[in-house]
Amino acid sequence: AQSVSQHNHHVILSEAASLELGCNYSYGGTVNLFWYVQYPGQHLQLLLKYFSGDPLVKGIKGFEAEFIKSKFSFNLRKPSVQWSDTAEYFCAVINQAGTALIFGKGTTLSVSS
Amino acid sequence: EAGVAQSPRYKIIEKRQSVAFWCNPISGHATLYWYQQILGQGPKLLIQFQNNGVVDDSQLPKDRFSAERLKGVDSTLKIQPAKLEDSAVYLCASSLDLDRVNYGYTFGSGTRLTVV
Numbered sequence: 001a002q003s004v005s006q007h008n009h010h011v012i013l014s015e016a017a018s019l020e021l022g023c024n025y026s027y028g029g030t031v032n033l034f035w036y037v038q039y040p041g042q043h044l045q046l047l048l049k050y051f052s053g054d055p056l057v058k059g060i061k062g063f064e065a066e067f068i069k070s071k072f073s074f075n076l077r078k079p080s081v082q083w084s085d086t087a088e089y090f091c092a093v094i095n096q097a098g099t100a101l102i103f104g105k106g107t108t109l110s111v112s113s
Numbered sequence: 114e115a116g117v118a119q120s121p122r123y124k125i126i127e128k129r130q131s132v133a134f135w136c137n138p139i140s141g142h143a144t145l146y147w148y149q150q151i152l153g154q155g156p157k158l159l160i161q162f163q164n165n166g167v168v169d170d171s172q173l174p175k176d177r178f179s180a181e182r183l184k185g186v187d188s189t190l191k192i193q194p195a196k197l198e199d200s201a202v203y204l205c206a207s208s209l210d211l212d213r214v215n216y217g218y219t220f221g222s223g224t225r226l227t228v229v
Contacts, residue, residue: 032214036220043223044156044206046217049217097169099168100158103156105154
């Protein structure tokens with residue numbers, strides 16, 4: 001069955017630092033990958049998604065992710081974080097049936113000003 | 114467009130009591146999901162509907178959890194009787210259709226359940 005691993009449980013950064021959050025998935029076939037963000041007190045929101053084409057995907061708020069098939073990875077990056085990026089970040093993959101998303105355990109990002 | 118509506122936002126019950134959550138998806142969305150998010154973990158799929166039919170309920174603890182979407186629009190999730198380990202946020206999400214899941218889906222704000 002499909003699964004997603006997020007290696008960093010809690011990341012603490014200062015403003016303007018660069019961010020990279022790791023995500024690895026288990027399935028070797030065609031994959032659809034997602035990053036969702038949950039700001040404090042808000043609902044889960046889609047940051048970006050990949051399902052084909054350019055492996056470098058750009059999302060909202062300056063985030064991007066790179067799909068590396070050989071490494072089964074889809075890491076999230078941002079060159080310079082802001083205090084407002086403090087949130088929980090979830091990587092997700094579509095299941096093999098193509099009908100639902102499977103989520104990782106999430107990474108909590110804390111940005112200090 | 115209006116988002117996914119869920120109620121109540123918070124619920125505190127004693128163990129062995131019953132509780133129900135309600136979800137109204139985005140208008141026109143055929144696919145509806147219920148997820149359970151335990152503190153410190155990612156959302157876990159409980160059940161998935163396509164219109165009023167169940168697509169996948171393999172991870173739903175059917176001895177105590179039930180869900181329905183009778184008219185293919187809003188949905189209710191029920192727990193009876195509740196256990197302490199059911200304390201979690203229950204998230205509802207919807208997607209336009211099964212073949213549009215690869216575009217991602219929209220989540221509601223969730224219902225935070227505390228079982229004491």
